[in-house]
Amino acid sequence: MGKNKLLRYKEVASFKNVVDMSHFRPNIMYDYKGEWAPFYFGNQNPIVLELACGKGDYALALARKNPHINYIGMDIKGERLWKAAKIAQADGLKNLMFIRGYIDHIENIFARNEVDSIWITFPDPYLKSRKTKKRLTSHFFLHKYKKVLKDDGIINLKTDSHTLYEFSIESVEDFGGRIKENIPDVYGLPNPPEDLMIQTYYERKHLADGKKIKFLSFTLGKR
Ligand SMILES: C[S@@+](CC[C@H](N)C(=O)[O-])C[C@H]1O[C@@H](n2cnc3c(N)ncnc32)[C@H](O)[C@@H]1O
Numbered sequence: 710m711g712k713n714k715l716l717r718y719k720e721v722a723s724f725k726n727v728v729d730m731s732h733f734r735p736n737i738m739y740d741y742k743g744e745w746a747p748f749y750f751g752n753q754n755p756i757v758l759e760l761a762c763g764k765g766d767y768a769l770a771l772a773r774k775n776p777h778i779n780y781i782g783m784d785i786k787g788e789r790l791w792k793a794a795k796i797a798q799a800d801g802l803k804n805l806m807f808i809r810g811y812i813d814h815i816e817n818i819f820a821r822n823e824v825d826s827i828w829i830t831f832p833d834p835y836l837k838s839r840k841t842k843k844r845l846t847s848h849f850f851l852h853k854y855k856k857v858l859k860d861d862g863i864i865n866l867k868t869d870s871h872t873l874y875e876f877s878i879e880s881v882e883d884f885g886g887r888i889k890e891n892i893p894d895v896y897g898l899p900n901p902p903e904d905l906m907i908q909t910y911y912e913r914k915h916l917a918d919g920k921k922i923k924f925l926s927f928t929l930g931k932r
Contacts, residue, residue, distance in 0.1 A: 714788050717787060717788045717791040718787040718788060718791075720791065721787045721788075721790055721791040721794060721809065722787075722809070724791075724794045724798070726794050726797055726798060726802075726805065726806045726807060727790055727794050727806065727807045727808070727809060728741070728749075728806065728807075728808050728809070729787075729808075729809045729810070730808055730809060730810035730814065730818060731785060731787070731809045731810050731811070733810060733811065733814045733817070741818075742817070742818060742819060742820050742823075743819075743820030743823060745779070745781070745819070745823065746779055749779075749806060750779045750803070750804065750806075752779070754777050754778055754779045754804070755778050755779065755825035755826075756778075756779045756780075756781060756819075756823060756824050756825055757771065757778055757779070757780050757781070757824075757825055757826050757827070757828070758780075758781050758782075758783060758824055758826075758827045758828065759771075759780065759781070759782045759783070759827075759828045759829075759830060760783050760784075760812050760815075760827060760828070760829045760830075760832070760845060761783075761784055761812065761829060761830060761831070761832045761833075761845060762782030762783060762784045762789075762790075762793065762807070762830065763784055763786070763789045763793075763830075763831075763909065763910055763911065764789050764792045764793050764909070764910050765782040765784075765789075765790070765792075765793025765794075765796070765797070765805075765807060766793075766830070766907065766908065766909040766910060766912075767782075767828050767830050767907055767909060768780045768781070768782035768793070768805055768807075768828075769793065769796055769797060769800070769802070769805065770907040771828075771904070771907070772797070772802045772804050772805035773800065773802065775804075776803075776804055777804075778804060778825075779804050779805075780804060780805045780806075781805075781806055781807065781808060782805070782806075782807045782808070783807070783808045783809075783810060783812060783815075784807070784809065785809065785810065785811055786809075787809055790807045790809050793807055794807050812845065812850065812853075813850075813853070815853050815854070815856075815857055816853050816856040816857055818857075819857035820857065821856060821857065822857075822858075822859050822860070823857055824854075824857045824858045824859065824862060825858075825859055825862055826858075826862050826863045826864070826865070827854060827858065827862070827863075827864045827865065828864075828865045828866075828867075829845050829846070829864065829865065829866045829867070830867050830909050830911075830912075831867060831868060831869065831909055831911040831912055831915070832844070832845040832846075832866075832868065832873070834868070834870035834872055834873040836870075836872055841876065844873060844876060844877075844880075846866060846873070846876065846877035846880050846881065847876075847880060848880060848883070848884055851880065851881070851884045851886070851929060854929060855929045858929065860930055861928060861930070862928065862929075863889065863926050863927070863928060864926065864927055864928070864929070865924070865925070865926045866924065866925045866926070866927075867895075867905070867909075867912065867922060867923070867924050868922075868923050869911075869912070869915035869920040869921070869922055869923070870923075871923070874893070874923040874925065877925055878891070878925065881925075881927045881929075884929065885929075885930070886927050886928055886929040886930065887927060887928050887930070888925060888926075888927045889926045889927055889928065890924065890925065890926040891924075891925055892905070892923065892924040892925075893921065893923050894921045894922070894923070895921075895922045895923070895924050896916075896921075896922060897921070905924055
């Protein structure tokens, strides 16, 4: 690992807008579980997560636009979060913070019904069939999201991967969830919704490679 990367890994843990949960232990009680809005943000505003946030592009853009919503970006990679957290600090964003940790532990980090909605932005597609459980829309993860998301909470997925897109539709429907919006080519729409025009670091790369960007929104119940 390069010297810069190492320094950022250490520094990111000391940032006020980053909580490091990368050394997760199953039996410890997490301070903020059930209390993120009052204890961390000092309000009762809704909580929206960006999972696999990388450099936090979605969370940053949405936090600037909606100051009365609390945004939390989550990723395991400290160096990417370092960049996101630095931008949030420079912009003085009080409604945005980041968790360094594995999404696999989400139900230990948030309480039942604590999360209003979720964005999953360009997650790794894990194309090999033996790795499908690692896909962030597999049943393994949907069960976890259901434990923290409000009943009618929406999950938004943006991806360049046709395999992940088709897998996600099937996974959600088999799970008993409901697809609310299905857009196979976001930029093929005459007027894409404003929130879908936010572009992440990986999205810009995929667009430059000529890939189509797909979007799904879904709930995990019948509504
Ligand atoms: C392809 S990158 C996308 C980053 C960003 N959303 C973007 O579009 O630029 C996928 C990200 O997911 C993160 N990731 C994958 N599985 C994860 C997991 N189980 N827990 C936490 N982060 C995960 C990786 O660290 C990586 O930063």
